[in-house]
Amino acid sequence: MRATFIGHQTWLIEHGATRILVDPLLCEDFGLVDQYRIDIYPPRTVDHRALADVDLIFLSHEHSDHFDIQSLNLLPRSARFVVGSTIVEPVKQCIRDLGFELTEVDSTEPMLIKDLSLRFYPADPKTAFWESRVTQIYLEERHGPCSGIFIAVDALISEVFKTDIVEERVSSPSLVIVSNNSRVSPPGAFQSLENWGKNAADSNRKTGPLGLGVLNSVLTAYLEDFPAQPEHIAMCGGGFIKRFDGFAAFPFSEQPMLSQLANQLSLDVNVVGLLPGQGIRLDAPQESQIDIDWVTVDHLQHQQLIRELETFIDDRKSIEVASSVLPDLETPAEYAECLERCEVELNRMARSLMLFITGRKVLQMSHYRGRPLGPQRIVFSFVCHRLGLRSSYGLNMVSGRFEVEPLTELDALIAHYPYGVCLPLVDFMGVADGTLQIWDVVGVSIQSWFEHGIFDGLIPFFYSYYGENGSPHLLDRIIRRNMATLEIAQCN
Ligand SMILES: [Fe+2]
The missing domain is CATH 3.30.1050 (Nonspecific Lipid-transfer Protein; Chain A)
Structure with a gap:
């Protein structure tokens, strides 16, 4: 089985002749409101014709960095389209209107798709409520010896999935894909849930998290009560650029660099941080990394963006909230x-x-x-x-x-x-x-305390x-x- 990273949180999972596409973002940007589409980081192009034979598309939830109508419109309508039962009705209707046949799953019983067996899990209820409608997916080879891939998306790992591992209904996964949504803003820039009351002149603002704290929360604390140590943990997410006065509340995450650091500190797990177009093979440990030619990263622009972010962080200038996202009232x-x-x-x-x-x-x-x-x-x-x-x-x-x-x-x-x-x-x-969506204004033009x-x-x-x-x-x-x-x- 192999997992290819396409950008942000989009993955193509393949085994034998079976191809499953998860949360497809295939354009250079995404967004439900045309004027406010957001660029993918690192910048890359995807030749969607390479996906003309996908067997199944899975949408974990309806946030716009997972559900992009323009991207879905590039995909074959012959593919089965699967969502969890928590997805909201307008999204289901949109998928049908695009011409897909929609399957809504509400059980963890396996769905057999050619060479793969898929199971869908409800997110752990302790997940922050705005991510609690995430459905997670576990993909296993249908005919053993089994290796499995679990994609956690933006939520805490399903208790039901952990129980299924303990009770041996599923094999334990070789690869767990986690989202790093940490987006640590530099001092002086505000974050989405910034407490303005605590920023008042007479209060001591708490310092930001240590770098190791980020790796700990994404890789260690996150998997603390996971019943088996996966061989590989892949980090994704944070793969977009929402510009506003520098990067302010939305600096992107450089997963390849973070994974390298994590690997220097880790002994018994391989931490994977891929660029779009790179993948990992689970059945060939000697040559585990793969490259595909239909996803092309713009390396020059990528390096330029990294330098720009470094300068932005080093400058430590204070960032004001935007005067408005929409054009302001005039009279x-x-x-x-x-x-x-x-x-x-x-x-x-x-x-x-x-x-x-x-x-x-x-x-x-x-x-x-x-x-x-x-x-x-x-x-x-x-x-x-x-x-x-x-x-x-x-x-x-x-x-x-x-x-x-x-x-x-x-x-x-x-x-x-x-x-x-x-x-x-x-x-x-x-x-x-x-x-607008609420996500378009939070971290940009709102102050709350x-x-x-x-x-x-x-x-x-x-x-x-x-x-x-x-x-x-x-x-x-x-x-x-x-x-x-x-x-x-x-x-x-
Ligand atoms: Fe989300």
Whole structure:
């Protein structure tokens, strides 16, 4: 069996005459909103004609760095298309509209595809909730001696899979493919779940993780209770460039370099970090690395990007949030109209926020910064940098309604409210009406602050409320717009 890396988290698994494609990103960029497509790192081109005979396409989940409509449109409709039962309806509909026959799996019983046996597993429930709809895949050679490949994607490894190994329903995998999503931002640049309250002048900002901490979390802690030591662990992920004032919250990960370092520190496991177009053979240890000629890395540009990232990290300049992702509002009349729609949206959302962990945590608080709390405990502050305007609303936890907050400075809001968020009005309404996805603005134009842990704040609430699962109708709008401009290929 062999696994070929195609970029970011896209893999081609082959054995005998069987070819399985996982989370295909085949273009030079990806994204569901055309204006905000994101470049793959390292830059590479894929000759998709080499995939004309794939037997099966598997989509682990619907995040846009896994589900790319333009890439799917390049693939043969003769391939069986498999998703887990947690995938949301608009994605299933899109796959059918592209002309694929869709199979939804909801059990871990093996699916036999020519020379391979596939099993699909639900992610471990301890996975961060916005990745918990990931379905993981285990591929074994159908006729032994068995070697197996487990692809964990963005989630913690399935407990069900571990039990299947212990109870010998499956062989233990030779290769586990893990995602390194660490994206460690340099000091001064903010991260997606940055706590602005803790960044205030009077607080000590925690230093970032040590490099070894990253390798430990991806390779050791991640596999801590895994029942068998795999021969190989391959790292992938972090394979895109989301530029904004340098790389800010989204530096890419250089997996080949990280794997080399990990191997120097490891004795009994082979850590694999591949460039797109490279693969690993599990049945021929002497010549385990393979190269294919239909994926071509632009090595010059690759080296240039590495230098650029190094300079960005060394410079340690502080990074400001973007003024807005969408073009900002231009006139006071536009602002007033947008704010009116925003007020409706806020009060529609209020009860969900009160029931989310943020609302429950803030209700448990009696004091904040030495001062007793009143009924308004969560604030949304909207800005329009072009017009120099700000409008803030505090959620009254008794009435369940947002009320106008007269404080006008961000620092004053942070000092007054234990939980808050500040973002461009145009971006908030862009997310609320399905022009943008929440992922397009987090780490770019939002500042949030919170007490308790990083899953308790308003960004996780946004992931939940505006994400694909909480608001499938918004994803549906985005997919439909994408499909409307797509020329659907007639591939067989
Ligand atoms: Fe994901």
